Amino acid sequence: MLTARRRTARRLTTLTAAALCGALLLSACGGSDSGSGDAKTLRLWHYEGPDSAMGVAWNAAIKEFEAQHPGVQVKFEEKGFEQIQKTAPMVLNSSDAPDLMEYNKGNATAGQLSKQGLLTDLGAEVTARGWDKKLSAAVATTSRYDANGVMGSGKWYGVPDYAEYTMVFYNKDLFAKYGIARPKTFDELTAAMDAFVKKGVTPLANAGAEYVAQQYLYQLALSKADRSWVDSYQLYQGKTDFHDPAWTYAADTFADWVRKGYISKKSTGTKAEDAGVSWIQGKAPILFSGSWWYGRFQSEAKFDWDSGLWPGSELTLGSGGNLWVVPKNAKNKELAYDFIDITLSKKIQNLLGDKGGVPVAADASAVTDPRAKALIENFNALSDRDGLAFYPDWPVNGFYDVLVSETQKLMTGAEKPDGYLSALQKAYDKGVPQR
Amino acid sequence: MTVTVEEGTRAAGRSRPDGPRRPRPRESYALFLLPGVLAFLAVVIVPFLMNTGVSFTEWQGIGTPKWTGLANYRELLDDAEFWASFRHSLFMVVAMAAVPTAIGLVLAAALFDYVAKHLGARVAAVLRACFYLPQVLPIAVAGIVWSWILAPDNGSLNALLKAVGLGSWQQDWLGDPDLALYSVMAVMVWVQIGFPLVVFMAGLQRVDPQLYEAAELDGAGWWRRFWHITLPQIRPETSVVLTWCTIAALKVFGAVYVLTKGGPGGATDVPSYFSFSTFFEKTQVGYGAAISTVLTVLILALSLVGLRLQTRAEDTAEGVRA
Numbered sequence: 001m002l003t004a005r006r007r008t009a010r011r012l013t014t015l016t017a018a019a020l021c022g023a024l025l026l027s028a029c030g031g032s033d034s035g036s037g038d039a040k041t042l043r044l045w046h047y048e049g050p051d052s053a054m055g056v057a058w059n060a061a062i063k064e065f066e067a068q069h070p071g072v073q074v075k076f077e078e079k080g081f082e083q084i085q086k087t088a089p090m091v092l093n094s095s096d097a098p099d100l101m102e103y104n105k106g107n108a109t110a111g112q113l114s115k116q117g118l119l120t121d122l123g124a125e126v127t128a129r130g131w132d133k134k135l136s137a138a139v140a141t142t143s144r145y146d147a148n149g150v151m152g153s154g155k156w157y158g159v160p161d162y163a164e165y166t167m168v169f170y171n172k173d174l175f176a177k178y179g180i181a182r183p184k185t186f187d188e189l190t191a192a193m194d195a196f197v198k199k200g201v202t203p204l205a206n207a208g209a210e211y212v213a214q215q216y217l218y219q220l221a222l223s224k225a226d227r228s229w230v231d232s233y234q235l236y237q238g239k240t241d242f243h244d245p246a247w248t249y250a251a252d253t254f255a256d257w258v259r260k261g262y263i264s265k266k267s268t269g270t271k272a273e274d275a276g277v278s279w280i281q282g283k284a285p286i287l288f289s290g291s292w293w294y295g296r297f298q299s300e301a302k303f304d305w306d307s308g309l310w311p312g313s314e315l316t317l318g319s320g321g322n323l324w325v326v327p328k329n330a331k332n333k334e335l336a337y338d339f340i341d342i343t344l345s346k347k348i349q350n351l352l353g354d355k356g357g358v359p360v361a362a363d364a365s366a367v368t369d370p371r372a373k374a375l376i377e378n379f380n381a382l383s384d385r386d387g388l389a390f391y392p393d394w395p396v397n398g399f400y401d402v403l404v405s406e407t408q409k410l411m412t413g414a415e416k417p418d419g420y421l422s423a424l425q426k427a428y429d430k431g432v433p434q435r
Numbered sequence: 436m437t438v439t440v441e442e443g444t445r446a447a448g449r450s451r452p453d454g455p456r457r458p459r460p461r462e463s464y465a466l467f468l469l470p471g472v473l474a475f476l477a478v479v480i481v482p483f484l485m486n487t488g489v490s491f492t493e494w495q496g497i498g499t500p501k502w503t504g505l506a507n508y509r510e511l512l513d514d515a516e517f518w519a520s521f522r523h524s525l526f527m528v529v530a531m532a533a534v535p536t537a538i539g540l541v542l543a544a545a546l547f548d549y550v551a552k553h554l555g556a557r558v559a560a561v562l563r564a565c566f567y568l569p570q571v572l573p574i575a576v577a578g579i580v581w582s583w584i585l586a587p588d589n590g591s592l593n594a595l596l597k598a599v600g601l602g603s604w605q606q607d608w609l610g611d612p613d614l615a616l617y618s619v620m621a622v623m624v625w626v627q628i629g630f631p632l633v634v635f636m637a638g639l640q641r642v643d644p645q646l647y648e649a650a651e652l653d654g655a656g657w658w659r660r661f662w663h664i665t666l667p668q669i670r671p672e673t674s675v676v677l678t679w680c681t682i683a684a685l686k687v688f689g690a691v692y693v694l695t696k697g698g699p700g701g702a703t704d705v706p707s708y709f710s711f712s713t714f715f716e717k718t719q720v721g722y723g724a725a726i727s728t729v730l731t732v733l734i735l736a737l738s739l740v741g742l743r744l745q746t747r748a749e750d751t752a753e754g755v756r757a
Contacts, residue, residue: 086715089497108718116497208610209698266587268699269610278588397495398717409700412612431717 042074042335046102047081053295053357054162054321060351061343068342072335085109092118097327100336105142105158105323106390107150107433108397113325114157115149120326122156125337131159134344134361138388139163139320148433152235158323161343163358164291165318165382166215168310173303174201174285186223186312193262196285202261205284207275208268208411211393213254214403215317216263216288218392221250223313230315230389236432240395242425243418251410251417258411268411290317294375295356307371309378318379318388320360396431483731490724500721507725516701517726520709523616527687527705530620531627532680536673538624539631542566544661546632547639548647563636567629574626578693581622585609585694609695612702619694619703626690627683631676638672639665671745678741685734706730 042065048054062074077098085104091097092113103110113119126132132140139160146154168189175182175192178199183189196203206212222230224246232238241247257263267275272289279287280300287293288310297305310316324343326336342348346366349359353367358379367373382388393400406423409415415423490507492500511517551559569577584591585608593605608618642664650660666673688707691697697704697712706726714723 093497112495112497112718118497209696264587266607266610268612269607269615269695270587274586283588398712398719401712401716404696405698405700408610408612408698412610412699414612414700 039332039335040072042072042100042332042339043098043330044074044076044100044339045079045084045098046076047079047084048102050078053352053355056355057161057348057352057357058343061339061348064342064345064348065339069335069338074339088113089116089118092327092329095329097329099326099330099332100339101325101327102322103158103325105151105160105320106394107145108394110142110158110323110325111145111149111151113149114145114155115147118328119157120328120330120333122159122326122337125340126156126159129337129341131340131344132156135160135320136360136383138383138386139360141388142320142390143323150235150433152231158325159340159344160320160323161340161349161360162321162352163318163360163379163383163388164321165358165379165388166219166288166290166310166316167307167378169279169287169289169293169297170306170308171279171282171285171301171303172306174282178285182306183311189311190262193257193286194260197261202264202284203286204257204263205275205279205287206263206267207270207272208408209270209404210272211391211400211404212272212275212289213263213267213407213411214392214400215290216257217250217254217403217407218317218389219288219310219313220253221246222315222317222389223310224249225315225389227315227386234390234395236395240428240432242421242428247421247424248417251420254407255410255413255417263411265411268408291358291375291379294371298356298371307374307378309382314385315387315389316382317391318382319390321358396428399427399431402427483728486724486731487728489721490728492721494720495718496720503721507722508729510722511725511729516704517706517709519701520697520704520706523703523705524685524687526616526620527623527684528681530623531684531687532677534624535627535680536631536676539628539635539676540666540669540673541661542628543632543635543639544665547636548657548660548665563632566632569626570629574689575693577622577626578690582609582694585618610699612699615695615699615702619690622694623684623687623690627680630680634672634676635669638669642668674741674745678738678745681741682734682738685737686730 044062046054046058048058050056050059062076066072066074081104084101088101088103089112092101103113110119135143141152143156143158143160144154145151145157170182172182178196178201180192180195181188183192193203204216206216228238229244229246233240254263258265275284275287275289276293276296278284280297282303294307324336324340326333330336344361346361346363349362350366353359353362353364353372353376354369356369356372356375358375362376364373364376364380367376393403396402402424406415406420409423410417410420489500491502491504493503493506494500546559546562550562587593587605587607587610590608592608596602596604606614609615646664646668647660650664655663686707687705688711691703691705691708692711695703697708707730710723710726710730713719713726717723
């Protein structure tokens with residue numbers, strides 16, 4: 001006969017087993033909606049807002065795809081950037097992987113996934129469908145990754161449909177109000193900033209708590225750098241010395257600009273949104289930032305404005321946009337390739353350009369909006385001279401946080417330029433992948 | 436063995452030894468505990484053990500982790516940023532436990548003893564709800580609103596200072612490394628006050644009113660009654676509040692994430708945010724796991740000490756009453 005304790009133990013075991021079985025059944029049911037591989041469904045994930053240039057273009061591409069593939073349904077799931085960024089490895093490693101997904105480009109993101117074998121090598125499709133002919137070398141840099149997950153060479157793991165680059169946004173009304181001419185050279189830019197400070201206006205919109213401040217710094221360094229400098233820093237093709245003339249000039253000049261009042265010390269804790277809004281509200285006459293602001297400025301800025309490349313620099317921040325990647329476990333890869341092909345068509349690319357995006361394969365003459373035309377022409381000029389230098393936080397995982405934190409210290413004077421550069425060197429050396 | 440014999444002896448004395456036996460109360464209680472135990476195992480114990488396992492590795496979150504033994508913990512000992520984040524935690528204990536408890540005590544006594552008596556229980560209840568409101572607000576919402584209030588250029592605090600002729604007092608509240616931690620602390624005091632206030636007001640309900648009446652007849656003023664009656668009588672509640680608030684302060688994350696992201700220049704970094712950024716942003720998963728393991732052990736130890744002190748205080752109070 002069983003004792004009471006044994007009976008209780010048996011009941012506990014039975015209940016535990018029942019609970020576990022229940023959980024397994026539930027998880028099995030949850031996974032039943034995964035891609036079936038029936039060539040009748042394309043499961044697509046991306047994180048572009050529906051009103052953004054890319055969002056509008058992808059929606060048009062979905063309609064086009066469905067028209068070209070009668071009987072095939074596109075199951076689109078809108079995801080958040082952070083959501084995909086933080087969970088991609090787990091999702092792609094499971095049977096729930098979509099057929100096509102938008103993913104962030106760079107060594108620490110797409111590079112890591114490719115290194116772990118989670119992405120499909122698109123090489124054969126790229127050649128067969130002629131995608132390589134449509135993408136410039138600079139844009140394609142972020143599409144290819146070697147066995148160590150380092151961009152620039154190796155197999156094709158992603159295809160970008162758009163590009164992005166940084167530029168100087170000028171509030172022409174404010175320049176006119178204070179009788180200051182729009183600068184064409186770097187010296188004219190500093191002279192204009194001096195003139196604004198004398199009128200009591202802080203010339204540069206800035207955000208120390210997010211990427212804007214570090215982009216000013218990286219642009220200053222780029223103005224003294226060349227392609228081999230960028231390749232050393234971003235592609236580890238040489239030794240990066242943060243005390244070299246380019247980085248030293250950048251740190252000294254940035255600190256000097258804060259001292260002179262070109263950049264407000266009060267922007268140490270502000271975010272990118274604050275910088276953009278202060279420019280939109282006409283509080284700051286100049287903002288240096290990326291093409292991702294363009295569409296918003298077009299719709300929200302109530303004054304006459306203009307943009308141009310950073311004066312006196314062959315290089316600027318920029319790259320191909322986020323990538324279409326096809327997960328290794330995707331069920332309907334052929335459909336995914338067809339969709340990518342449609343997004344690279346002239347029709348979708350021209351639409352993207354008209355909505356304020358930077359298309360990679362548009363017919364510039366077909367883009368009608370004059371500002372969008374200028375945006376694309378500037379990009380083409382940059383692309384033709386191999387001027388895209390990526391972003392300063394790309395080379396090392398977590399370098400973004402280091403740059404934010406250290407640049408804040410530089411702004412407040414808690415760190416001198418030399419100490420600032422040493423701190424960057426330490427974090428960079430610690431994080432650079434061993435090859 | 437003893438149990439089996441005892442069970443057998445008892446069973447032999449029953450009229451229906453082979454029939455279904457009604458479970459003793461203690462056994463049936465165990466069944467009710469089962470779902471909680473399973474959930475606790477699944478949600479707390481298993482992840483904690485997995486996290487501890489990961490803390491002994493070098494891992495980027497995907498691929499195969501590399502076993503490194505205690506290397507992460509050794510690195511932690513020499514990591515100035517980690518220790519700085521712990522120093523900031525002590526400031527947060529002041530802001531989230533010490534100050535709100537002190538203010539909550541005084542406010543609770545004032546509402547209970549003065550406002551309720553002279554202005555009515557309803558007014559006291561409304562004021563209590565107002566003080567408790569920040570506890571109901573999601574911290575993300577509260578944080579965003581406070582970041583607007585404290586914004587350097589068009590924030591309402593600076594605008595208010597300017598409007599009342601105190602323009603020289605305007606500050607970059609969250610962007611100045613000398614001020615940012617104190618600004619976050621001030622926000623957290625605002626967030627926290629409601630919790631001790633509500634607990635203390637509940638505690639005051641059980642204090643014998645005759646004590647206050649007797650003291651009043653003896654000529655004791657409000658402060659003397661507060662000091663000699665209120666404080667000793669609600670010592671168990673004080674202990675609970677301090678323990679809970681200290682734990683909340685040690686693991687504070689949301690407010691720092693929304694207000695400053697640990698900046699400027701790490702001036703407001705706290706261990707939980709440091710662990711998060713190491714884990715997810717820098718993808719140093721092993722090192723991030725080591726930080727969170729140390730944090731968990733520390734919070735656990737402090738909780739046990741707090742609960743022990745609380746039990747001792749309750750025992751003492753019961754002894755006094757007996």
